Amino acid sequence: MAYKNLPNLRFSGFSEEWKEEPLENIIEFLKGNDSGNYKLPILTISAGKGWMLQSDRFGNVLAGNELKNYTLLKKGQLSYNHGNSKLAKYGAVFSLKDYNEALVPKVYHSFKILNGDSDFIERLFESKKTDRQLRKMITSGARMDGLLNINKQSFGSILINFPTLIEQKKIGDFFAKQDKLIELQTQKVDQLKKLKRGYLQKMFPQEGETVPRLRFSGFSGEWKEVTFGECYSINTGKSKYFINDNGKYAIAGSKGIIGYDSDYDYSGSFVMVSRVGEAGSMYELDGKLKITDNTIFIQTNYNKYLSGLLTNRNINKLSQGSGRQIIKSSDLKRIKINTANFSEQKKINDCIILIDKILKLELKKLNELKRQKKAYLQKMFI
Numbered sequence: 001m002a003y004k005n006l007p008n009l010r011f012s013g014f015s016e017e018w019k020e021e022p023l024e025n026i027i028e029f030l031k032g033n034d035s036g037n038y039k040l041p042i043l044t045i046s047a048g049k050g051w052m053l054q055s056d057r058f059g060n061v062l063a064g065n066e067l068k069n070y071t072l073l074k075k076g077q078l079s080y081n082h083g084n085s086k087l088a089k090y091g092a093v094f095s096l097k098d099y100n101e102a103l104v105p106k107v108y109h110s111f112k113i114l115n116g117d118s119d120f121i122e123r124l125f126e127s128k129k130t131d132r133q134l135r136k137m138i139t140s141g142a143r144m145d146g147l148l149n150i151n152k153q154s155f156g157s158i159l160i161n162f163p164t165l166i167e168q169k170k171i172g173d174f175f176a177k178q179d180k181l182i183e184l185q186t187q188k189v190d191q192l193k194k195l196k197r198g199y200l201q202k203m204f205p206q207e208g209e210t211v212p213r214l215r216f217s218g219f220s221g222e223w224k225e226v227t228f229g230e231c232y233s234i235n236t237g238k239s240k241y242f243i244n245d246n247g248k249y250a251i252a253g254s255k256g257i258i259g260y261d262s263d264y265d266y267s268g269s270f271v272m273v274s275r276v277g278e279a280g281s282m283y284e285l286d287g288k289l290k291i292t293d294n295t296i297f298i299q300t301n302y303n304k305y306l307s308g309l310l311t312n313r314n315i316n317k318l319s320q321g322s323g324r325q326i327i328k329s330s331d332l333k334r335i336k337i338n339t340a341n342f343s344e345q346k347k348i349n350d351c352i353i354l355i356d357k358i359l360k361l362e363l364k365k366l367n368e369l370k371r372q373k374k375a376y377l378q379k380m381f382i
Helices: 052-059 065-069 118-126 132-136 152-156 165-202 304-311 331-333 342-379
Strands: 019-020 027-031 043-046 050-053 069-072 078-081 092-094 099-107 109-113 160-161 224-227 234-236 248-250 259-263 266-274 284-291 293-301 336-339
Touching: 027 152, 027 224, 043 052, 043 078, 043 099, 050 052, 065 069, 065 152, 069 109, 078 118, 092 118, 109 118, 109 259, 118 160, 165 304, 165 342, 234 331, 284 304, 304 336, 304 342
Parallel strands: 248 284
Antiparallel strands: 019 160, 027 109, 043 050, 069 099, 078 092, 078 109, 224 336, 234 293, 248 259, 266 284, 266 293
């Protein structure tokens, strides 16, 4: 049976084979800024976010002479940033959508489409179907400026597969809708995170105050002032551990779980505090586990409440050292806190648990949308 140049997944109504041609056959590279207009947005490419204002990313404002090193890019035209990054090992291509005109670094390979759809071409590169060819073009490691040694001629020689213009537009529109869904879900997650931060600020007394600004009905009166050591048992981990691929008990490090062991030393509900490095950073953990010696742990029935209490106390200010920052458990024991009675602690703890459950669910939806888009990119391009 003869091979047919077709994608694995396709919209109904399309059956023609896709064409294979060098990219240079359907594009024209752009050169400089013949318009002389330098009063335009100055943009740069982030592999994770796409086009960004250069001032937002780097904070610098360019002088007139420096702007001569920039290319004029118009809406619908594209740039290839041949910089190496974790998200785009062989560079990234983005089409200009949000501005009619902008200035972009001349080191980018900027181009316009002569025969085709710019959104389709952007998605083609996003699918990473071209990565194998780009990898072969790299003659050496990244240059001093972080760019890969892929010149315009080599970039233009990449063989790409593409359908009719109508199908290209259909594919481009489809992924634009996917991106919109991801954008809306990201906004929802960000709003929930902001809501949680707001609750954490209002549900605990601020510095110099003895009552929270937001309170559940049925509770009144000042919170009790005590030293942290009076209320909680504060210790430093002492576990000897062996990371085991088949282990089922978490090994708690200063920043999070670092692996699993076949045995455990501690059991319960904990707030972990980094003792070194990012001293004062915290996370919560439940269950049977081991705890490393660079981690302070506090066992409690209400770890969400305790984490919120410590967040508002800003305990990273306790860190010491001119080089490597460190927090001592003895310093934590001495700090003064205002704490609620157990009934109010439980109420606050349950509220934060509920917010976290909702946030976890929305994050799961966001990750599923991203996974779904990635799968479509693999199946809808050649």
